[in-house]
Amino acid sequence: MKIIKTLLLVVAIVLLLSCNKKQTSDFIIPRETFKDILIDIHLIDGYYASNNNILSFQTDSANFYTDILKEYGFNLTQFDSTYRYYTRNLKQFDILYEEVITELNKMQEQSRRLIEMGGDTLRNLYHGKKSWNIIGYTTQEKIPFDIKLTDSANYSITVYLRVFSDDKTDNPKLTAYFGFDNGTKEGRKDYFTETSYRVTRRYVVYTFSKVAPTKKVKYLRGFILDNNNISKWRKKHIEVKGIFISKG
Numbered sequence: 001m002k003i004i005k006t007l008l009l010v011v012a013i014v015l016l017l018s019c020n021k022k023q024t025s026d027f028i029i030p031r032e033t034f035k036d037i038l039i040d041i042h043l044i045d046g047y048y049a050s051n052n053n054i055l056s057f058q059t060d061s062a063n064f065y066t067d068i069l070k071e072y073g074f075n076l077t078q079f080d081s082t083y084r085y086y087t088r089n090l091k092q093f094d095i096l097y098e099e100v101i102t103e104l105n106k107m108q109e110q111s112r113r114l115i116e117m118g119g120d121t122l123r124n125l126y127h128g129k130k131s132w133n134i135i136g137y138t139t140q141e142k143i144p145f146d147i148k149l150t151d152s153a154n155y156s157i158t159v160y161l162r163v164f165s166d167d168k169t170d171n172p173k174l175t176a177y178f179g180f181d182n183g184t185k186e187g188r189k190d191y192f193t194e195t196s197y198r199v200t201r202r203y204v205v206y207t208f209s210k211v212a213p214t215k216k217v218k219y220l221r222g223f224i225l226d227n228n229n230i231s232k233w234r235k236k237h238i239e240v241k242g243i244f245i246s247k248g
Helices: 002-017 031-050 054-059 061-072 076-087 090-119
Strands: 132-139 144-148 154-163 173-180 188-191 204-211 217-226 233-247
Touching (some): 031 061, 031 090, 061 076, 154 173, 154 217, 173 204, 217 233
Antiparallel strands (some): 132 233, 154 204, 154 233, 173 188, 173 217
């Protein structure tokens, strides 16, 4: 099993790097951060395995560990101390690793869905630009959409994106609503539940669904990247890699 193999590799590297290093409890990496580090290790291991570079990965693994840990603000000594802590608390380690496996399986399922989305252009009601790299001190590009509808059904909006840690957007979120003909000039609006995007270290698939309850529905409108910014000028760092809107 690949996860077991990677864990054994982790053990080997930790033992190699921990020689002659003083261990103290002050070097324990927070649990959730340690989990993210283990996930990143698996992802890099998977990348090299898929590219037939196992030997190269094992040879340069110390460099990869250093790079990963540096991104999180930790070093190899702290990683070693944390790993040793969990080897003395195996029940906690088992629970932690189950969460790592669950997260990896979730990411695999997301990848499968993204592949399906990319190949299902006929079902995609959104025909605008699907990839956006919004970075720097710029006005916020909200990515509007306006889709004409003809019948009542369940509609889903799927967005694949990442909000980076240096993004200063005030509450980035999806805003979407159905428009109905109720005899008035403005019509009636029925909003999707508001859900904010969160800062993450990886790209995330967000899916929003709602049923248009009557045949009087006329359109589905909104913004992929709405926000609460008062000022137009804020430091932005959000990347959108896919937008998929479908019926059913």
